[in-house]
Amino acid sequence: METKNIKSWNDELNVCIRCAYCFEGCPVFKVTGWETDTARGKIILAYGMLTGDLEPSQYIADKLFQCTYCRDCSERCSANVPVVDVLAAARADIVEAGFASDTHKGMAKNVKATGNIFGDKEIKAPVQQGEIPVYIGCQYLARPNQTKMYLKILEKLGVKPLVKDEICCGYPLYALGFRKELAEHKKKFLEIFPEKEIVALCPTCAAYIHEEYGKDVKHITQSILEHLPEKNLGLKATYHDPCDLSRVMGITEEPREILKKLGIEIVEMPKNRKTSHCCGGGGGILMSDVNLSDDIAILRIKQAIETGAPLLITPCPTCEQVLKKAATVVNEKGNGTIQVKNLSDIVWKALRS
């Protein structure tokens, strides 16, 4: 098998001292308990393919795709290995070796044909003139009411959003290993967004546009906080840090400041900010292994329930989706009554009050 992508990370593979520190918070390992599912396990698999000790197989492909790209491993890594970059390279090589699943291939086709991951031509950005380029992203575009709410929030706070006829940022192509498709797609994205500064709604898009295109990206929570007046909603809630926002963008305080400004008492889960526990929805896992994603989300929602807060708030559409599903499962079993809400709902409610 050709391993040109993995090879470019050869030094990092050698830097890994195989200490196992990445076991500590890996959400996949928390569910399965097998070492092969940890960052170290996956790094060893990548190394095995690079050295020729291992032939690529469907099993290895499945293992590589059972990862949420949450970067908890990199955060704890004793040797600062950029684990997700290495894994993304391994995914790219195994995809080129012919091990992409039909679902993943379908997603890549969708992006090419329609500009969004759903392959739905009806999913379109609500184009509008304005001053600040705002990137909405596939997940929020598929939730037009929430998108509208965020845009209205910005307008109410005096920010004039410029919304373009956007296309996917390319993250799913990167995450699922479609490098050739990604190279073409990136050119199109840059034609639409030549600007250096962008405000992004979705944490994953924000992180990816920042890292891959080198743009100065503000997450919407930062823009909101700059202009938000004080309110008193008198609520109690726990806040879930989306991995891309906390661990990649380092944005942990702004969303909390927003909640505090709105008079919300935050009860923290023990795993918060940079050591937050993943919701289970990232890295394309929803398309690779939805059951695993569900199990991870249930772990997180249980942590939220343990805080005693009746409400969990998060600014990420994917976290919201998977945690809502987990809350339904746990609540139906009589083990909680927690509600999950997107930050937009809360801010909008406050601004209307």
Place this chain on the structure above:
Amino acid sequence: MKIDLEKLKGIVGQDNIKNDIADLYVYGSDSSVHNALASVVVRPTTIEQVQAIVRYANAELIPVVARGSGSGMSGQAVPIDGGIVLDFKNMNRIIEIRPADMLCKVEAGLVDDDLNRALKPYGLFYPPLPASSRVATIGGEIANNASGIRSVKYGATRDSVLGMKVVLANGDLVNLGSNTKVEASGYQIDRLMVGSEGTLGIIVEATLLLKPIPKFRCIGRASFDKLEDAGEAISEIIASGASPSMLELMDNIAITAVNTTLNMGLPDVEAIVMFEADGKVKEAVDAEINFMKEICEKHSGSDIETSYDLKERTKLFAGRKKLFAALSRYKEGLSCTSLADDMAVPYSKMAECASKIHEIAKRNNVVMTAYGHCGSGCMHTKILMDPTKKEQWEGAKRAVDEVYDYVRSVGGTTSAEHGIGLSKAPAWKKEKADSLAIIKAIKKALDPNNILNPHKIQDAPDDWITATKLRYPVE
């Protein structure tokens, strides 16, 4: 080797078995340079399951290698002869915590930090605390007699284990030790099990001695222009009767590594000594710290800072804590290998040992640092080299031999806390030459069919480089 998977599935269930080549490859490695393929990975959840697996393996002469988190640095958990890897991660319950008896009983697969988190509300802790406590399991720690930065005051694992349940090579279960702090004569087999690296029995449960969490903790850091001065200060601190709860040394390579790779801003000196005292009474901690500070000053220690404040303490210790990351990134193209990584020498030889390590590294064209828990006589190093180059391995091999030749010459020991396994076995066998026959007789008595982690420690190959495939692709 023929293994009856159906039989194993009958014992632990289909979901607790892995035998895809990918899994076997992953479980064939640990934090050492070694790599070998297991035949199957089995994850028991009860003592009875462990007994049934071992009984079956003994009857069929199949090797059984117990595994915690595979954080060992000497290849202890690498299944050199293949066979069954017994993964303990699902036997991780805390059975009971008995504050009045200052003890707890736990399953072998429990992770050290998880235990300490559970003990905190009782105001207690389990002291061995290796740096790897976030992943190391209690079984792995016992099997390696792990220790850590606080062992200078609280001892190594052996000092904190009161007893254990062990599955013997024939599958029988034995209760070893007691629930008491002391036990006088009679062979204390539990003590023999500590540090036996899974070669004499499979630990399934342990009774552990606990200590109260100290109310006050103060850390100090001193810089030394000369390594020898740092060594003398350490020697005197220990000989003076002071009771440090930590006494650490970092040499200039370690300092440069954290400064250049992580921008830590540590003083650019030949050595840094970190000292700590803890206790229930602040005045007593003050006295200990001042006493150690004075000794450092007497030996030309400068820029001495001390603090009780958690944030400050974390800052003062940050360089030491981040050392692994720094060493891994010391220079592009060099990897941080666990070779000659651990030894103990008499206190008076600490500085000389560090200097010897530097000399040996230079002579053999590799980079080696010296740092360690000097309070317990333990010195660590790492060999930083390009692991893809054959000549680097040849240099590393000579360096390892020379380091341990020196350690033996001063009456030190090959294994301070990182085990023996494969990489350190050749040196350890030389050190224990006159007791090897007894050691082999003990192994034979307890494991007559040689199924428990075979070909490790005294039975390991004489050349660690060819003992297994190296995990790096060597040109």
